[in-house]
Amino acid sequence: MSTPAPKVVVFLHSGDYDRVHQGLAIAAAAVASGRRAEVYLFWWALERFLEGRLDDPDFDPPREDVADRFETRRIPTLRQLLEHVRESGLGTVQGCTGSLGALGAEHLAGEGPIDGWVGWSAILQRTAGVVDRFYL
Template sequence: MSPTSPKVVVFLHSGDYDRVHQGLSIAAAAVASGRRAEVYLFWWALERFLQDRLDEPDFQPPREDVADRFETRRMPTLRALLEHLRESGLCTVQGCTGSLAALGSEAEADKGTIDGWVGWTAILQRTAGVVDRFYL
């Protein structure tokens, strides 16, 4: 990565499979091009990760036609995208402490595939000046 390659930040709020897939795909595209990526999980996206619901597409409302295409086209699952991001060494996944508390999930903080926990003060500091931000 060159010093001029800015990082990409993805804020995932929705836990909808398609939105989480899109966010992780954006991060995967960033790391594939040698850019650093940071993924921040809030509310329902955080809940999905804590509950380890990363394998089966569960579209709401149910879309069997899309789920079937995912399988026949061998599109990566959320877990596969996450593994790619981890293997790159260029991406971190951070959970929001406020969302964790709002969900009442503090006992689950050690579960899942989250690299660390941050509050809004840290998030604002880490993402200051980042142009490539995606909110899903």
């Protein structure tokens, strides 16, 4: 019997499009190779998900040249990467309850593509011993 491949954990703090894209691309690559992936959302990344800003590259400062390349090269959007992760059955997206409160966004807790809500105690338990951790 083979041992399961170790999981990958992605901590997304920044809401910058490029950082969120990189984090979801890491998770998508993990699930595509048969590994479990857990994505944890904090602060500005959580805000982006709650507001549903997952479709159009919005670089700050604006980078029309890069945004145009995304479209012409058909680079997947945040939403497309997220759908791949979630539809695989190997990936989950968890929102941080502390960040939700700090943002004053409790009224949005039912919004956005978030599988569940966790605090740091649960996050530390779930990610204990995970070697492949990415912080963006």
